[in-house]
Amino acid sequence: RSVYTHYATHKQLNRDEISETVKELCVYIKENRRYVLRITPSLEARNKNFLVSHSMRSTVLAITIGLQLRMPLSKLVELGVASILHEIGMIRLPPQLYMTDKPLTTAEKAQISTHPIIAYNILKDANFPLSIQLGVLEHHERETGTGYPRHIPGPKISLYAKIIAVACSF
Numbered sequence: 555r556s557v558y559t560h561y562a563t564h565k566q567l568n569r570d571e572i573s574e575t576v577k578e579l580c581v582y583i584k585e586n587r588r589y590v591l592r593i594t595p596s597l598e599a600r601n602k603n604f605l606v607s608h609s610m611r612s613t614v615l616a617i618t619i620g621l622q623l624r625m626p627l628s629k630l631v632e633l634g635v636a637s638i639l640h641e642i643g644m645i646r647l648p649p650q651l652y653m654t655d656k657p658l659t660t661a662e663k664a665q666i667s668t669h670p671i672i673a674y675n676i677l678k679d680a681n682f683p684l685s686i687q688l689g690v691l692e693h694h695e696r697e698t699g700t701g702y703p704r705h706i707p708g709p710k711i712s713l714y715a716k717i718i719a720v721a722c723s724f
Contacts, residue, residue, distance in 0.1 A: 555606045557638060562645050567680045569635075576613070576634035580627060583617050590618045604653060605641050608722070613637040615721035623717075635682070636689030636714045637721065643672030643690075667702045670694055689714030693722060 561567055583590065616637040620630045644652055651658070651666050658666065674691035692715030695701035697708035708716075 555603060558606050558609075558642070558645065561642060561676075567639070567642075567676070567682075569680060569682060572635055572638065573631055576617075576638065577627070577631050579613070580617055580621075580630045580634060583614060584621055587618065587621065590614060605644055609638050609641050612640065612718060612721040615724055616717050619717050619721060632683060632686055633689065633714050633717060636686040636693075637718050639673065639677060639682075639686070640690050640693045640718050640722070641669065641673070642676055643669035643674075646672050667694070671703050685712065685714060688712040689718055691715070693718040695719070 557567065557572060613634050617630055617634050620633045625633065647665060647669060651662055670691050670693060674687050677687045677690055689712055691703070692701075692706070692711050695704065695706050695711045695715060696719075697711070699705050699707040
């Protein structure tokens, strides 16, 4: 929550602090893997802090997938950072776009589909590694090339983005 709140209020991300927190999370998940699928936020948490709740659940699942793929700790940390920040671009959009249960109009869907590009630019400006930037940019791309924002096919999608997409969907 503090990452999203700090960015919303100060337009800054502390890369080292986020990485250190994710590193601790990776160790915790590795030691407590059998409890991962028990993560279910309360209805209040889902509604009140949707971006934070969604990003954290996605991050725990993404790290778990990375562990199953036997990724080294340095890559797990990058994956976790990308996963925590994959929705950071939403903060620059009106909350009624992502906090509603009503169907979105075509124009609203187009506006929502800009969040990966916004997030990519935020991370680029903050000098995050390219692998993290691409994981965030491509997390809505699909193997068939039908995703967004660049409509790239499977072989061109970064591994981090593929993992985040699966975790995010779950």
